[in-house]
Amino acid sequence: MASRHLARSIAMQSLFEWDFNGRQPGELENISQRNFEEFAQGLKDTDFVTELLNGVSKNLEKIDQIIAAAAPQWPIEQIGIVDRNVLRLGLYELLFGNKEAVPPKVAINEAIELGKAFGEESSGRFINGVLGTVYKQMKAESGEEEAQEEVTEEKEDEQDNG
Numbered sequence: 418m419a420s421r422h423l424a425r426s427i428a429m430q431s432l433f434e435w436d437f438n439g440r441q442p443g444e445l446e447n448i449s450q451r452n453f454e455e456f457a458q459g460l461k462d463t464d465f466v467t468e469l470l471n472g473v474s475k476n477l478e479k480i481d482q483i484i485a486a487a488a489p490q491w492p493i494e495q496i497g498i499v500d501r502n503v504l505r506l507g508l509y510e511l512l513f514g515n516k517e518a519v520p521p522k523v524a525i526n527e528a529i530e531l532g533k534a535f536g537e538e539s540s541g542r543f544i545n546g547v548l549g550t551v552y553k554q555m556k557a558e559s560g561e562e563e564a565q566e567e568v569t570e571e572k573e574d575e576q577d578n579g
Contacts, residue, residue: 425506426535500543522552
């Protein structure tokens, strides 16, 4: 198993346990440390796991709002706990992570694979649907921003030339 994939697995398992036990403040670090020792003694990139866990916990409210908007027929607490935490992890990487280190399509694919490995039979499709929806919205918004920038630049050129 590649080290980044293993790191994501550890992060997902830690988020799962933290969520299952009521998301107690300060407990996520203890859970992740125990999971490192139990499942990933040879993992060298523990900083990546820490980045993922801190990023998800710091942005949890925003991430859950995005899930609610992308899957309105599924209230966040009704989404299976594995799927919910895989989505949180995937959305953190997709929206807040370093896009040069982890391109959006890689973040989506990794989340789908985690869903298939740890979730139910339909988890991969569900995760793909939600993350795909968010990714399409991101592309549309960035395309609109780029188009708006071009219009602004054209107007500035016209004013400079006029």
